[in-house]
Amino acid sequence: MGLLLTKKFDTLNDLFVDQVKDLYDAEQRLTKAIPHMVEAAQSPELKSAFEHHLKETEGQVKRLEKVFELIDTKPDRETCDAMKGLLSEGDEVLDSDGDPSVIDAALIAAAQRVEHYEMAGYGTARTLARQLGLEQVAELLQQTLNEESAADDKLTHIAETSVNVAAATS
Incomplete structure (x- = not known):
């Protein structure tokens, strides 16, 4: 609650821009975190899924840069405290010892928490873009939302x- 008191939202556009900046920060953080997940994963299928999602995430960063261009705003990051927290929890898994298959299960759990956060963020931003009449922006955000949903399905x-x-057999 205190964080919202330091910001000023006079228009829906103010809120929308803040949300996009938050997502931009989150995706930037993920491009640095996912390689560590690739390295930690033991399952070849999981490792491959993380590698694929890293490429998607890099594309999502570029897509957000296109969103900034379309709304005539400089690409800027608003610290995403939620992603920082999710990645911190993921770091706990990366630092864990134990059975490799159980560690992989923990990596999936951590990754799915991230995916669900991103789906909520992109869904919100897409809806705000539609409300603001930014259909091309909404379409770009929907593309990312679709990718995040597909990544979650793949992890499941x-x-x-x-x-x-x-x-379970360990």
Whole structure:
């Protein structure tokens, strides 16, 4: 609550720009975090999913830069404290010892928390863009929302068909 008191939202556009800046920071942080997840993953399928999502995340950063261009705003980051917290929890998994398949299950859990946060953020930003009549921007945000949802589905599939199965027999 205190954080909102330091900002000024006079228009829906003010809120929208703040949300996009927050997402931009979150994606920038992820481009640095995902390589550590790739390195920590033992499952080849999980490692591959993280590598694929890193490429998508880099594309999402570029897409957000296009959003900034379309709204005639300099690409800027608003510190995303939520992502910082999610990544901090993920670091705990990266620093953990234990059975590799259980660690992979923990990596999936941490990654899915991130995906769900991103889906909420992109859904909100897309809805605000539509309300503001920014249809091209809304379409770009929807593309990323679709990618985040697909990444979450892929992680669920990997968990249910291999990683969690292996972790349960450890």
